[in-house]
Amino acid sequence: MIDSKKKYLHLSLLIIIFFTLYLFTNNFFIGSPTIINETVFDKWTIFSPNWIWIYLLAYPLLPFTFLITNKEKDLTFFSNSFLILTILSCIVFFIFPTFISREQYKVTNQGFFTELAFDILRKLDKPHNCLPSLHVGIAFLCSWNFYKKHTFKFTCMLVLAILISYSTMAVKQHLFWDVLSGFTLSLVVYNITKIRFSEDLFLKLLK
Secondary structure, three states: OOOHHHHHHHHHHHHHHHHHHHHHHHHOOOOOOEEOOOOHHHHHOOOOHHHHHHHHHHOOHHHHHHHHOOOHHHHHHHHHHHHHHHHHHHHHHHHOOEEOOOOOOOOOOOOHHHHHHHHHHHHHOOOOOOOOOHHHHHHHHHHHOOOOOOHHHHHHHHHHHHHHHHHHHHOOOOOHHHHHHHHHHHHHHHHHHHHHOOOOHHHHHHO
16 A cells, blocks of 8 residues: 555655756757757648647646556656656756747637647747657656556556657647657666666655
8 A cells, every 4th residue: 555645745756856857958958959850750740739638638647647556666666767757858858959840830710728728838838858758758658657567557548648649749749759769768767667776766865
């Protein structure tokens, strides 16, 4: 049984660390951002504003994964892997900034709430921090958390991760290379955490 205080402490710390690092690297980085070229997959993916609602599902994924994780060792594993994924991604954002142009993708005649969602998103999330896609990395990491542990949860989270990955391209927040690198990083972090980081990293940080 998981200590609820420990669960909420981990969740709170992860949220604070994530947004602190992400917002910092979204505004400060080394050099000028590199423009990522479109692939044939990006050209095939039509700009579809309504996919914004699937895209936004990535934000509550962290607390939702905490909510449905019932074993302490699984919670520790997920906390460690999420922390490592965030740190590694933000290091890349800082030393190798990338940029995606969204000027040509205007959101008009899509309804008040869809347009409002885009307006808020684009004001808060500048067109940097593209590669790797944290949306994709986090979504798949949430699914790996249940791999070989809970088939139903894993399958549902995996399907959601695939949909979120497509949505990042459909709303033109990311390109194919961002998605591929985010997916790859989630696999790398999953395996690194499983092999090297079994102990609770937060307990070490708080000592």
